[in-house]
Amino acid sequence: MTMACRLVGPCVVGMQARGLITSERRVTGLSAAVIADLVAELGPAWQAPRDAALLDRPRRRAVGAGAKYKLVFVDRLLATLVHLRHGVTHDVMACWFQVDRSTITPAVGEIRPLLADRGCRIEGRLRLRTLADVMTHLGATGQTALMDATEIGVRRPGAHRGGHSRPISGKSRINATKALVITDERGRPLFCGEVRAGSVADITQARDAGLVDPQILADAGYQGPTAQTHGQVVTPPHKRRSKHLEHLQWLMAHHEAARFAHSSARIPVEHVIAHLKNWRALARHHTRRDSLPDTIRAVAGLLTGQQATHHTKALALPTTPA
Known part of the structure; x- marks a missing residue:
């Protein structure tokens, strides 16, 4: 046969x-x-x-x-x-x-x-399967990565098992699991994984992952590693205070402009998370929690495959003569 x-x-x-x-x-x-x-x-x-x-x-x-x-x-x-x-x-x-x-x-x-196991597809047939592959790729290309964490609702642990409070998110107050999402500046997923319980803080998840080498744009939840990584993890600026009214107004305006520019630069990772949540298996995970890491990586690989195919077709379209 x-x-x-x-x-x-x-x-x-x-x-x-x-x-x-x-x-x-x-x-x-x-x-x-x-x-x-x-x-x-x-x-x-x-x-x-x-x-x-x-x-x-x-x-x-x-x-x-x-x-x-x-x-x-x-x-x-x-x-x-x-x-x-x-x-x-x-x-x-x-x-x-x-x-x-x-x-x-x-x-x-x-x-x-x-x-x-397919990983995230980027240029050509190149695939990034692990976080080490992503760090190597970013270091070789000199690109700036965008990082954020997303929470996925999961079922509550059974009554006969311990650790009932560990999956509870401190932000949403639901039983959730947190996944790390890393993209490039063009909004292409590079890595989705490093799954942790919902009670784990974003900064703790990033420290456990060892994200210190390339330059990464993150939100205010990652402000701790900024000094530890010598500015490699870039977060929104801290708000400054002043006793003088005129100086305070200038600081507030400068602070809001800097935060807006930082937010605009990292908006692609928010869009990627929204595309991931379009897959209902990640909007709310109803099956066993131990299958969630594979589900996240599978959906990320499928999303990058569709994006790469769409981009290839767009480049292959004939141009209209002037």
């Missing part, structure tokens, strides 16, 4: 349903070209462990014999994309794909780590 047959397999959800999911961008948030690239890229990575498991022991059946997958790779990928985009429960996905919920849950659990 060829790779194409094993990846496509029998028509479980029907070619019409597959065509609707891939052609209508509102369903997955991705264009058909991006989904085709995902199938070509992740298909061999999904099939390789299964082929290795078959070769690990003596074969007792002919190639292609035995039980067939109720949900083949393409359907598993589409189900995972719809789940991440709209936060659809596994029960609803099972009804849509005409399988049991016990088939959807492991399918999403298989595809999500593959999407997370």
